[in-house]
Amino acid sequence: MLISKRSKQTIDACRFCWMCRHICPIGNVTGQERNNARGRAISLSLVERKAAELADVIDNVYECALCGACTKECVTGWDPVAFTKEVRLEAALNGQTPPYIGRLLENIEKTGNPYGASEISQELAEEIAGLPQEAEVLLFLGQDARYMAPRAAICAIRLLKAAGVAFTVLAAEPDSGYALDALVGASQETKQAMEKAAGILAGFSTVVAFDPADAKVFLREYKQWNLPCAFEAKTFTSFVAQLITGGKLRPRKLDLKAAFQDPAHLARDLEETDQARTIVDACALRCEMLLYGKDTMWAGDLLMNTYLPEVMKKTAAARWKNAQAAGAEALITASPSEYAVLDAAKPAGMQLLSLEQLVLQALTGGAGDAR
Ligand code: SF4
Ligand code: SF4
Incomplete structure (x- = not known):
């Protein structure tokens, strides 16, 4: 494969190691070795050694959420997200992109978005x-x-x-x-x-x-x-x-025990975890779930929901279990994509609020329309 030397080295390092297997949100819900970084590295090392074709393992390459939990966990500094993205590019350049990804790409070309939507509500x-x-x-x-x-x-x-x-x-x-x-x-x-x-x-x-x-x-x-x-x-x-700390928004704390679902892009890619907590703390009684902040467990997204809907139901359900175990009454999200998949798996008796919904509700002391 025409991928970087660093990615080839990462594949070879990961195939002998499964130290991050326990934090992969996909592997955890499918129970399949192929879904964690090590399993993917084994598949790709077979391709590198010409014992398999890329087409044989390309579905596996698209089963990764690119959530970066393995990269964050890796004490030796390897980055499975990087080789996964490079292999996706290699597949695209060689016409080996799976048809369900091809459809999303066609939608982007035609409409500018992967869903093929042309009008907003x-x-x-x-x-x-x-x-x-x-x-x-x-x-x-x-x-x-x-x-x-x-x-x-x-x-x-x-x-x-x-x-x-x-x-x-x-x-x-x-x-x-x-x-x-x-x-x-x-x-x-x-x-x-x-x-x-x-x-x-x-x-x-x-x-x-x-x-x-x-x-x-x-x-x-x-x-x-x-x-x-x-x-x-x-x-x-x-x-x-900043609007809250600067006094432009003055929410009143609700009597609501809420856990915040850190989006992986925010917590790991941008290393931002405190600001959302400033918001939650102003509006609710914050509790933390297992795996929060930079260690967050990805709950699912709309892009993968187009081709792995059953897995997304499971990743979202797993996060709801974490919220319930923390004693939260509400789960708060900052990603519209995660909100959508969590909403589809919401257990009875739990509330799902986006951060903006939470603040709007707290501005009216819980009496206003926070939809
Ligand atoms: S990312 Fe690090 S911890 Fe995970 S399999 Fe690769 S070498 Fe092991
Ligand atoms: S990036 Fe996330 S989904 Fe992909 S292998 Fe690593 S932990 Fe699993």
């Missing part, structure tokens, strides 16, 4: 239309919120309005490049999508990324690709935490 469109056309601050909603979780997008807009922030949202947002980066890694198409988005967003002084996946692209991938970034990118969580 009327309610979200009206909410956006009610905002000023021009502002220094842009709230970048992202594809998951716009097309798959519009309620989250609407609540985010309402929260910034409640804080008196002068901001706008683009009626037509560019593709940040996140989905392409996840599906085919560092392709020319990924770079072009990121460059295009950087150009469109250059007119704003601050871009607040609602989705941690987009925040990761703006704050990390742009640097790795050496792309000019004329705007200051901020995570939604850090922006809202």
Whole structure:
């Protein structure tokens, strides 16, 4: 395979080791060795040694969530996420991408998003239309919120309005490049999508990324690709935490025991864990689940839900069990994608709230509409 020397070394290191097997969210719910870093490395080492074809193991390569738990856990500094993404690119360049990934890529080409959606909900469109056309601050909603979780997008807009922030949202947002980066890694198409988005967003002084996946692209991938970034990118969580500490939002603490589900992109890729807790602490009684902060256990995402829905039900159910074991009444999310998969697996008697829903509810002492 035409992958980097470092990735070949990682494959050879991981195939003899399974020290991180216990923290893989996919391996934990499927119970299959093939799903953790070591299992994938064994498959790929067979391809490297010409004992198997890449096509034989490519499904396995797409069973990885790229959540980075193995990378974080590795005391010897290997990064299975890097070789997994490089192999995805290798497969794409050789026409060996699985058909279910090919469909997502075709959707991105045709509609700019992997879901093939061309219209946002009327309610979200009206909410956006009610905002000023021009502002220094842009709230970048992202594809998951716009097309798959519009309620989250609407609540985010309402929260910034409640804080008196002068901001706008683009009626037509560019593709940040996140989905392409996840599906085919560092392709020319990924770079072009990121460059295009950087150009469109250059007119704003601050871009607040609602989705941690987009925040990761703006704050990390742009640097790795050496792309000019004329705007200051901020995570939604850090922006809202500042609104609370600065007194622009004054939520009242609810009598609600809540655990926060750290999104892997936020906690591991961007190393941001405190800001969401500032928000939760202002609004609820925080408790922590097993594996939180940088050790977070990924709960699922909408992209993988398109081709591994049964596994996503299990990853979400596993996280609900952690929340219940911690004695939480509510699970709080900061990722629209994780919200959607957790919602589909929500056990009776538990509440699921996005951070913006939590703050909106706390602003009215729990009496308002926090949908
Ligand atoms: S990432 Fe590290 S801990 Fe995990 S299998 Fe590879 S070498 Fe072992
Ligand atoms: S990145 Fe996450 S899903 Fe992929 S092998 Fe590592 S722990 Fe498992």
